[in-house]
Amino acid sequence: MLLGWVGTAVSATGTLTVQQPLNYRAGARVQPADGGQLEEVFEPATGRVLCKLPCSGEKEVDLAVQSAKAAFKIWSQMSGMERCRVMLEAARIIREQREEIATMETINNGKSIFEARVDIDISWQCLEYYAGLAGSLAGEHIQLPGGSFGYTRREPLGVCVGIGAWNYPFQIACWKSGPALACGNAMVFKPSPFTPISVVRLAEIFTEAGVPKGLFNVVQGGAATGQLLCQHPDVAKISFTGSVPTGIKIMEMAAKGIKPVTLELGGKSPLIIFSDADLENAVKGALMANFLTQGEVCCNGTRVFVERKILDTFTKEVVKRTQKIKIGDPLLEDTRMGALINRPHLNRVQGFIKQAKEQGAEVLCGGDLYVPDDPKLKNGYYMRPCVLGNCKDDMTCVKEEIFGPVMAILPFDTEEEVLERANATKFGLAGGVFTRDIQKAHRVVAALKAGMCFINNYNISPVELPFGGYKFSGFGRENGRAAIEYYSQLKTVCVEMGDVESVF
Numbered sequence: 001m002l003l004g005w006v007g008t009a010v011s012a013t014g015t016l017t018v019q020q021p022l023n024y025r026a027g028a029r030v031q032p033a034d035g036g037q038l039e040e041v042f043e044p045a046t047g048r049v050l051c052k053l054p055c056s057g058e059k060e061v062d063l064a065v066q067s068a069k070a071a072f073k074i075w076s077q078m079s080g081m082e083r084c085r086v087m088l089e090a091a092r093i094i095r096e097q098r099e100e101i102a103t104m105e106t107i108n109n110g111k112s113i114f115e116a117r118v119d120i121d122i123s124w125q126c127l128e129y130y131a132g133l134a135g136s137l138a139g140e141h142i143q144l145p146g147g148s149f150g151y152t153r154r155e156p157l158g159v160c161v162g163i164g165a166w167n168y169p170f171q172i173a174c175w176k177s178g179p180a181l182a183c184g185n186a187m188v189f190k191p192s193p194f195t196p197i198s199v200v201r202l203a204e205i206f207t208e209a210g211v212p213k214g215l216f217n218v219v220q221g222g223a224a225t226g227q228l229l230c231q232h233p234d235v236a237k238i239s240f241t242g243s244v245p246t247g248i249k250i251m252e253m254a255a256k257g258i259k260p261v262t263l264e265l266g267g268k269s270p271l272i273i274f275s276d277a278d279l280e281n282a283v284k285g286a287l288m289a290n291f292l293t294q295g296e297v298c299c300n301g302t303r304v305f306v307e308r309k310i311l312d313t314f315t316k317e318v319v320k321r322t323q324k325i326k327i328g329d330p331l332l333e334d335t336r337m338g339a340l341i342n343r344p345h346l347n348r349v350q351g352f353i354k355q356a357k358e359q360g361a362e363v364l365c366g367g368d369l370y371v372p373d374d375p376k377l378k379n380g381y382y383m384r385p386c387v388l389g390n391c392k393d394d395m396t397c398v399k400e401e402i403f404g405p406v407m408a409i410l411p412f413d414t415e416e417e418v419l420e421r422a423n424a425t426k427f428g429l430a431g432g433v434f435t436r437d438i439q440k441a442h443r444v445v446a447a448l449k450a451g452m453c454f455i456n457n458y459n460i461s462p463v464e465l466p467f468g469g470y471k472f473s474g475f476g477r478e479n480g481r482a483a484i485e486y487y488s489q490l491k492t493v494c495v496e497m498g499d500v501e502s503v504f
């Protein structure tokens with residue numbers, strides 16, 4: 001069943017129109033009860049409007065939260081093993097529908113189908129991983145004097161809100177719902193209004209897999225809808241992926257309700273290439289660190305520090321390979337870079353490049369707009385991936401998150417110096433090092449002030465590993481066992497086996 005698709009040409013760019021409602025509540029697609037403002041949703045590859053999205057208001061947000069509350073009563077009473085079975089089934093359905101979901105993601109986000117398939121694989125792996133953990137979530141038993149004892153129960157929080165960014169719409173929803181549902185919570189998810197489509201498919205899959213109706217709901221909208229969700233008194237937790245300024249607002253709203261938050265925010269991560277690194281791998285690593293999803297990746301290693309001895313060789317090779325990246329129709333098999341998310345964002349990225357040049361950086365390749373030959377793509381949001389040389393630490397392009405395909409290369413001379421410079425940022429999401437010297441590799445990552453560090457690779461996503469930031473990049477962790485801590489709470493029970501010894 002190809003829900004939301006019209007006609008049969010689902011695999012061609014420029015053919016999709018979305019007609020079905022994109023809110024999901026109590027186990028079904030619904031029009032929002034009070035959808036006010038309409039947001040145009042674009043196909044980045046063509047600039048076409050895919051649909052007009054009604055933004056949910058107070059009434060719809062409340063209905064979604066109430067529906068989650070009702071489902072929570074059932075789901076939270078089920079055993080971990082029962083939840084595990086349902087989640088494994090959801091993972092299986094995602095695997096089965098991989099191509100359809102990846103196509104949706106590509107059409108709505110603009111990333112290449114090649115990459116979207118990987119995103120969908122990471123998504124089902126995430127649900128599988130947390131399904132596996134669900135059955136073993138447990139408390140402790142603690143012996144006390146005289147046969148008395150205590151025990152802890154790991155309990156769910158209740159209705160959790162997930163708010164997502166537009167770069168990994170389906171994957172972000174799985175990274176949040178996986179651990180949330182495994183712990184016994186319900187969720188109301190709000191994707192970015194730029195990418196509202198694929199998350200509704202996830203909601204349908206959960207229902208098909210057997211979660212109670214209302215366990216995973218989708219409300220659509222922008223900042224106003226997000227605020228209503230964060231301020232709702234029946235919401236127990238907020239997990240947010242997005243920018244630092246929005247993260248700050250979310251935390252302020254959460255503070256008023258004493259709600260725990262997980263914040264996955266932006267970054268300007270360092271990638272350090274030592275002269276003893278395997279050059280081939282280091283070059284590949286730098287491309288992986290910068291050009292996935294048109295550079296719109298929070299953990300990208302956009303400050304590439306290269307030991308001066310190999311600066312020229314490394315730079316030449318990086319530029320050569322960057323120029324070879326095949327840009328174009330994201331649904332074609334050989335495309336490796338699609339379109340940026342929208343026109344304003346493309347303009348913003350272009351603005352950063354212009355400013356970089358004004359501040360003295362040298363464009364070694366790309367940075368200009370790309371107009372594909374195919375006439376249907378001529379209004380798409382394409383640009384050539386860019387490598388900047390002659391960069392200095394105080395340039396805007398080195399300090400600010402660009403969130404586009406722009407790599408800045410910075411030479412260094414010593415380990416001490418590069419660590420100092422690598423850490424001189426308000427962000428702390430990720431970092432990477434390429435070297436053949438194992439002691440140096442571990443020493444360097446130990447000194448990096450970042451939550452996700454890579455040695456001799458970059459931007460791979462094993463779901464078993466916790467992911468999250470230091471400093472302005474946020475706190476809390478997604479993936480790995482660590483995420484369980486952020487979607488559950490401990491209840492301690494103290495049991496008296498003797499008589500009460502009263503002080504009075």
Ligand SMILES: NC(=O)C1=CN([C@@H]2O[C@H](COP(=O)(O)OP(=O)(O)OC[C@H]3O[C@@H](n4cnc5c(N)ncnc54)[C@H](O)[C@@H]3O)[C@@H](O)[C@H]2O)C=CC1
Pocket residue numbers: 163164165166167168190191192193221222223224225226227230241242243244245246247249250263264265266267297298299401403429
């Ligand atoms: N650390 C991580 O895991 C990731 C971080 N990001 C960061 O996200 C940014 C790009 O994503 P955008 O969608 O442009 O970020 P954004 O902060 O503008 O929006 C993120 C989400 O928050 C919602 N929102 C906006 N204002 C809100 C408010 N006042 N209250 C509640 N919700 C609100 C938006 O509708 C959207 O769903 C980049 O800075 C990037 O680094 C993106 C992906 C992953």
Ligand SMILES: C[N+](C)(C)CCCC(=O)O
Pocket residue numbers: 167168172292296297298299459460461
């Ligand atoms: C999958 N990965 C590692 C490339 C990016 C994940 C973080 C994000 O949502 O930007």
